[in-house]
Amino acid sequence: MQVINVFGFVPFYLIAIAAIAAGWDWIQVPVIVYSSCVLYSVALIVVEEVMGVHRSKDLLLFAAVYGSYAVVPLGLIYRFSAHHPFGGYYRARKSNPKND
Numbered sequence: 001m002q003v004i005n006v007f008g009f010v011p012f013y014l015i016a017i018a019a020i021a022a023g024w025d026w027i028q029v030p031v032i033v034y035s036s037c038v039l040y041s042v043a044l045i046v047v048e049e050v051m052g053v054h055r056s057k058d059l060l061l062f063a064a065v066y067g068s069y070a071v072v073p074l075g076l077i078y079r080f081s082a083h084h085p086f087g088g089y090y091r092a093r094k095s096n097p098k099n100d
Contacts, residue, residue: 009034023086031080035073042069 012034019027045066049056056062079085 025084025086028080028085031076035076035080038069038073042066042073045069 012030016027016031016034048054049062049066050059
């Protein structure tokens with residue numbers, strides 16, 4: 001799993017940071033795919049911690065620590081599910097009003 005993190009996610013983080021900072025709309029699908037992968041991993045971890053062989057003794061602490069791993073991808077999916085997540089439609093329309 002660490003190989004995926006190093007060779008898959010780290011280059012994605014660098015590209016995503018640049019794309020989000022520049023406001024490039026093409027990053028929309030990769031961000032949604034990344035968020036889905038993280039949510040899938042979190043779902044597996046939650047099931048193991050709640051019902052698995054190595055159950056967590058303190059579920060409140062577990063939720064506090066791993067909660068952000070679910071909240072951030074859900075926020076990214078919400079933000080990038082728009083047709084133009086960076087307002088590209090409004091920027092294009094402002095520069096060329098006949099682009100309707």
